[in-house]
Amino acid sequence: MKKICVLIVLSVLVNLFFTACSTNESKIVKLANYQNLECEKLDTTVTDEMINEQINYMLEKRAELVKVTDRDIVEKTDIANVYYKGRVDGKSFDNGTGTHDLDLDNSDFISGFAEGVVGMRVGETKELYLTFPDDYSTELAGKDVVFEVTVNYILKYVTPELTDEIIQEYDCSSQDEFYQMITKKISEYLESSANTKYREDAIEQLIKNSEFEMSDKEISEHAKKLMENQETLVQEQYQQTMEEYMEANGLTSEEFEKSAKERAEEEIKISLKDVNDKINNYYEKKDVACSGSCASDDWLWK
Numbered sequence: 001m002k003k004i005c006v007l008i009v010l011s012v013l014v015n016l017f018f019t020a021c022s023t024n025e026s027k028i029v030k031l032a033n034y035q036n037l038e039c040e041k042l043d044t045t046v047t048d049e050m051i052n053e054q055i056n057y058m059l060e061k062r063a064e065l066v067k068v069t070d071r072d073i074v075e076k077t078d079i080a081n082v083y084y085k086g087r088v089d090g091k092s093f094d095n096g097t098g099t100h101d102l103d104l105d106n107s108d109f110i111s112g113f114a115e116g117v118v119g120m121r122v123g124e125t126k127e128l129y130l131t132f133p134d135d136y137s138t139e140l141a142g143k144d145v146v147f148e149v150t151v152n153y154i155l156k157y158v159t160p161e162l163t164d165e166i167i168q169e170y171d172c173s174s175q176d177e178f179y180q181m182i183t184k185k186i187s188e189y190l191e192s193s194a195n196t197k198y199r200e201d202a203i204e205q206l207i208k209n210s211e212f213e214m215s216d217k218e219i220s221e222h223a224k225k226l227m228e229n230q231e232t233l234v235q236e237q238y239q240q241t242m243e244e245y246m247e248a249n250g251l252t253s254e255e256f257e258k259s260a261k262e263r264a265e266e267e268i269k270i271s272l273k274d275v276n277d278k279i280n281n282y283y284e285k286k287d288v289a290c291s292g293s294c295a296s297d298d299w300l301w302k
Contacts, residue, residue, distance in 0.1 A: 203270060220261070
């Protein structure tokens with residue numbers, strides 16, 4: 001649904017999603033007419049599918065591993081408890097022997113190991129003839145290896161049913177009350193997401209339709225700060241240098257710098273005092289209340 005963005009811009013400036021920056025050199029030449037801004041509000045209808053999907057997710061988070069007793073052949077989606085012993089040139093090696101719950105559909109063992117276990121029977125032992133990858137982190141890189149593998153038992157995740165005990169953990173006394181709680185939380189989350197998108201669209205249109213006189217020096221300085229922040233983030237979250245991160249993501253230094261400058265220019269435009277003052281004055285005159293939701297989505301992951 002199309003509607004004039006009459007309560008969006010102020011809330012954007014109060015709760016910006018951009019890195020704070022100050023400016024003394026760049027300035028606004030002509031501010032766009034707020035009443036000409038149009039944004040599309042996302043649908044926030046809560047459906048039965050959403051409710052069931054959320055409840056299923058909450059229950060799946062409580063799933064427990066149990067032994068499979070109705071079959072003895074390992075399938076690709078199983079978790080198999082295996083004993084393994086590896087030999088290179090007939091000799092054992094560090095960390096080459098052990099017992100492990102092997103997630104066959106998401107294994108971090110070398111290529112061919114999980115595939116070789118699929119189809120084995122509980123109690124069966126067989127040899128897997130494999131090769132360590134060339135980029136393996138030890139002296140084993142590129143070498144042939146023989147793993148003797150025994151399947152001890154098969155495991156699977158079992159998801160519990162929705163019980164009164166689970167419902168009571170959410171301070172609900174009945175299933176109806178629980179469903180109402182889920183519906184309310186999803187509604188708040190959808191409304192918050194829709195408001196965020198609505199605000200982003202409004203500020204994008206405002207910036208696009210306004211005229212600015214930008215300082216190249218200011219953009220470069222702010223872009224440098226953004227790149228430094230990004231480098232720190234990559235080191236902390238991924239334990240990589242920026243060069244390693246860019247190489248892994250197919251990004252050149254020129255593309256990284258260009259992206260930083262584009263973001264810096266946008267942030268500077270949003271932070272201009274003239275823009276803030278004019279928007280605040282406009283909404284004070286209109287006496288429009290900001291109604292952006294602050295609902296968190298943390299509850300979704302309990």
